[in-house]
Amino acid sequence: MAEPGKALGRLGVWTSTDRLDAAGLKSLLKTIEGLGYSAFWYPESRGYESMALGSFLLANSTKLMVGSSIANIYARDAFTAQRGLATLNALHGGRFILGLGVSHIPMVEGLRGHRYDKPIPAMRAYLDGMEKAGKEKLPVVLAALGPKMLELAAARTEGAVPYNVTPEHTALAAKILGPGKILAVEQKVCLEPDRAKARALGRAELARYMTLPNYVNNWLRLGFTEAELANGGSDRFIDAMVLSGGVAAVKEGLRAHFAAGATHVAIQPVVAEGDHAGREAALAALADS
Template structure:
């Protein structure tokens, strides 16, 4: 099984096809490893090959796709690239898979059945279940994460969801929730930053249905999210606020906290905030 450790960073900016960004991506990835982070999760629908520059720039950190869209990448090709990348970097690549959303994929249909078929394809090509996780929110996909993968990587969730996910996954599967972070102690400004990010997700039924199951209402989705929703799903404030949110998820059953720093430029690399978090969380002092 790929050991993702305790704390990772989630980033849109580290998955970038622009050749002009290659140098900064490698530099930033190497710094994240030096800072003590255990894993780097690549956003923006990465393919397996997007992990290669980050793996080559580092020597210890695990690199995961978050989340590879099963509608856009052929299972056999993904399996072949997984085999090659894992051979080159043993124990350091984790394949994160997701079924995306109806409004974003042409021909979208029956996501659970599509994921089962995709996993069948990976099995046929020899991709170990211990080297993949699923972007799971609802009970059926969480159960699939338990039965057909190493665990789950839920996105846009609260500690209450983490507790429910752990109950379904059982004690032996990886549970790595994404945790949104705004390092700003001004409530109005911090929530505004969160709303700028959350607005798109409030239009996607996969997320809103999951939040409804957690006790939120349609009113909580208006204008980028209510204060109640933002305060539950986003760790805003100082590093101590982030520490409390991580602790809440861990107390609920999370193994690994995946921190996504929200800023004005979602595609940028918030390296100052990554340094502040690493220092405040003591990552460089724990021998990670």
């Protein structure tokens, strides 16, 4: 089985998958693998179930590390998560990384009908349950934003997969995680030289996240003000969340995460709905970042 930290490589791709059918997913995997990216990350929301989708992605790729970003701990019990992780790695050459997260109240209470517990105790208990289900050393990382969840990630897992963050957060996360840990950071990119158009695309992409307290609280910790997070987000906020402009400017922004301590950056192209050609053009332009 490959060592996940080494196999993960430098650059990956993060993409929402629920609106892609089997043919679309296969095409995207072929593109990503052909461009030399080392990993593919996908979320779990209202559509595809995480483990089943992971199996499909692994079966339709040959070299890519595949990672959940994230699998919701309220979607399956800890025993099932551990055995699913073990199964996918046993059947697909150790290419799966289980990214776990506590998700958000609407996705837990509103959608699934569970009670949303305090994040740190809930995640700690879940990791305890996974350990009881199997002692194999398997790659688990946490969707950690705040210091306490990052500390838990450092103590109990291979590392962290922060989402919607800045290089300043990356530096803080790297310090808390310490050496030898995975710090796989998602970063939105928009290869659109017209700043107004890029910001409009960024606001549309970020709108669903700006109502969720876990993200809002982290942005406030990072120094953004409530005023900057109101009415779709200030220009400064949008520019920080979505790297935009030409290829050189976006690559410079990606390098800032590595300079801050990221071990891996997952690029998420921000394009108009259904613009698969634009998504693939962005991935091609940034593959050597």
